[in-house]
Amino acid sequence: MAGFEPYARDAEAIEREIATRGMVLGIDWADAGAVRLLAREMISGGPGHIQQLARSRDPRKRARGELFAFAILMQQTMAESAERGIHTHGGPVWKALGRALIEQNGGVGS
Numbered sequence: 001m002a003g004f005e006p007y008a009r010d011a012e013a014i015e016r017e018i019a020t021r022g023m024v025l026g027i028d029w030a031d032a033g034a035v036r037l038l039a040r041e042m043i044s045g046g047p048g049h050i051q052q053l054a055r056s057r058d059p060r061k062r063a064r065g066e067l068f069a070f071a072i073l074m075q076q077t078m079a080e081s082a083e084r085g086i087h088t089h090g091g092p093v094w095k096a097l098g099r100a101l102i103e104q105n106g107g108v109g110s
Contacts, residue, residue, distance in 0.1 A: 005081065005084065005086070007077060007078075007080070007081035007086055008088055010077050010088075011074060011077055011088050011089070011090050012090075012091070014070050014073055014074045014077060014090075014094075015074065015090045015093050017066070017070045018070045018074070018093055018097065019093045021063040021064070021066050021067035021070065022067060022093065024059070024060065024063040025063055025064060025067070029092060029093050029096040029097070030096070032096070032099075032100070035096050035097060035099075036100045036103060036104060038067075038100065039097065039100035039103070039104040040104050041064075041068075043101065043104050043105060045068075050065050050068045050069060050072075051065070052065070053065025053066075053068065054066055054068075054069055071097055071101065074090060074094060074098075075098075078090075
C-alpha cells in the first residue's frame with residue numbers, strides 16, 4: 001500500500017534490540033530506580049558519551065552505548081510515525097525506558 005511505513009514492526013524490532021542489550025547489562029526493567037539511572041546517564045552523557053560507549057572494546061560498555069543508540073532510534077521512529085498520524089507504541093521494555101527518559105527530561109519528550 002502506498003505511503004505505508006511499518007512503524008509497529010520497526011518499534012518491535014528496536015525494542016527487541018534494547019531488551020537484548022538490557023539482558024547483557026542485567027537490567028531489571030521493573031526496577032524504576034535503576035531504569036531512571038540509565039535514562040539519566042543517556043541524557044546527561046550526550047551524543048559523545050553514547051558514541052564513546054558504542055565504540056568501546058568492553059562488551060558491557062558497548063552494549064550500554066548500543067542500548068542508548070537504539071533508544072534514540074525508537075524516539076525518532078515514534079516521532080516520525082506521529083507526524084504521519086500513526087500511533088506507534090512499544091512494549092513493556094520501551095514503556096519503562098521511555099517513562100524514565102520523560103521523567104529525566106523534566107516531563108517533556110519521547
